[in-house]
Amino acid sequence: MAAIGMVGMSLAEGWQVFARYVLNDSPGWTEPLTLLFMTTTALMGAAVAVRREMHFRFIALAQVAPPRVQAALNAFARLVVLAIGAALAIWGWDLMADNWSIAMPGTELPEGLNYLPLSLGGALIALFAAERLVVPLPTPDHMVVED
Numbered sequence: 001m002a003a004i005g006m007v008g009m010s011l012a013e014g015w016q017v018f019a020r021y022v023l024n025d026s027p028g029w030t031e032p033l034t035l036l037f038m039t040t041t042a043l044m045g046a047a048v049a050v051r052r053e054m055h056f057r058f059i060a061l062a063q064v065a066p067p068r069v070q071a072a073l074n075a076f077a078r079l080v081v082l083a084i085g086a087a088l089a090i091w092g093w094d095l096m097a098d099n100w101s102i103a104m105p106g107t108e109l110p111e112g113l114n115y116l117p118l119s120l121g122g123a124l125i126a127l128f129a130a131e132r133l134v135v136p137l138p139t140p141d142h143m144v145v146e147d
Contacts, residue, residue, distance in 0.1 A: 001040060001044040002040070002041045002044035002045045002048065004040070005037045005038070005039075005040035005041030005044065005117075006037070006041050008033070008037040008040075009034050009037035009038055009041065012030045012033045012034045012037065013030065013034055015027070015030060016030035016031070016034075027106075028105070028106030028107075029106045029107045030106075031106065032104045032105060032106050032107055032109070032114075033107065033109075035114070036109075036113060036114055036117070039114065039117045039118065040117040040121075042117075042121075043088075043117045043118060043120070043121025043122070043124075043125075044117070044120075044121055044124070046121060046125060047085075047121050047124035047125050047128055050081055050085070050124075050125050050128040050129055050132070051128035051131070051132070052137070053132060053136075053137050055081065061073065062074060062077075074136065075133060078129050078130075078132050078133045079129075079133070081125065081126075081129040082125075082126050082129035082130055082133070083126075084122075084125065085122045085123065085124070085125030085126030085127075085128075085129055086122065086123075086126040087122065088118055088119070088121065088122025088125065088126075089119050089120075089122030089123040089125075089126060090119075090122075091118075091122075092115045092116075092117075092118030092119030092120075092121075092122050093115075093119040095112070095115040095118070095119075096112040096113070096114075096115035096116050096118075096119055097112065098112070099111040099112040099114070099115065100112030100113075
């Protein structure tokens with residue numbers, strides 16, 4: 001999905017540049033569509049990062065803690081990410097439903113479509129965080145500090 005978003009964003013912006021400078025006729029649909037693709041790319045990429053445990057986090061304390069504390073801190077971090085993903089999914093869905101009947105400027109697409117990636121990405125983030133609670137990735141040897 002993230003790759004499709006990147007390709008779509010590139011095609012829409014490419015058409016915008018071509019239409020503006022070659023055809024001298026800028027289409028109004030390229031900007032809202034590009035923003036939709038960008039949101040899709042960002043949220044799907046964030047979900048992949050959560051699944052691979054490559055997302056932004058503070059690990060300095062966990063690296064110097066004893067193994068049991070490391071495990072507890074990692075579980076807590078995964079619970080926080082799960083909660084954030086669930087909030088994104090729920091509130092994204094509400095925003096999508098509330099804005100579905102409004103037309104996106106420059107297109108005939110519903111404005112609520114802009115919030116669909118937020119809802120789906122949030123759901124995937126929550127799902128992958130829950131997966132990491134049950135099946136954590138093995139910690140590389142160079143990241144574990146032995147006592």
